[in-house]
Amino acid sequence: MEKKIIKRFKDFDPVHIFECGQCFRWVRQEDGSFTGVAGGKVLNVKKEGEDIIFSNTDEEEFQNFWRNYFDLDTDYGKIKEELRKNDSVMDEAVDFGQGIRILKQDPWEMLISFIISANNRIPMIMRGVKLLSEKYGEFICDFRGEKYYSFPAPEKFLSGEISDIRVSGIGFRDKYIYNTASKFVDEKIDLDLLRNKDFDDMKKGLMQFSGVGPKVSNCIALFSLDALDAFPVDTWVKKVMEYFYLHEDTDLKVIEDFSRKKFGKLSGYAQQYLFYYAREKKIGK
């Protein structure tokens, strides 16, 4: 496979993109690059100076898949400029995570991945998703000494007992995954149909699934259904919003509504900069 190199590309830092909490299948390598799986393909991403090097792909695949996946046609410079206006907190958060981009991920994979994320920590979530892919997914290829597997299709989770799903990192969420996969298969669910709905209907649609509540539905909407006005409030975002904006203990739903009103159609981007800032700087600890 060839490489694709984009020279002097702004607003793209693999560390920021892959460690801002939106994805679980990209692993940092010893040389500082990241290798990951998406859309049944394996890719390595490395930043060298201002150039981005995409390995294990070719021009056609890059244009047909990765270009959209990395949201390369969105102008993040403009988004950041807008967020910085009259907001010294966002000004700093945007500087800190200046290379973040919101990936366009697969809705089914996000649904299951964020069910796993509830009451769980990122290394555990990554382990769970990896083990489930090895157990139920399709082998893709060997790459630099590792074997890579696609994210499993819904029916694969139904091939055995509920407890079979309970690999390390999954725990009590096994039944949520089983129930969600069953509903998916039985009702021939097409999550892409939710794309055209307004935010409240989209959220309602997602919360039909077992293990999906307010926070998880916001994540699925933001990371896979183009709802860039979503604002998932997890423990870090709660802390950072209270610390900088609200100055008192505040209900999660109130924080979500306040933030979506404040940041408008850029809420999702704001959430990513704030999450990354809060987590790396341990705000409120």
Added chain:
DNA sequence: CTGCAGGGGTAAA
């Protein structure tokens, strides 16, 4: 070394 508290969204009591 061993043991135990801490952490984290959702469902269900």
Added chain:
DNA sequence: TTTACCCCTGCA
């Protein structure tokens, strides 16, 4: 509104 869920990490 409170509690249980699972399992790794960190610290005593």
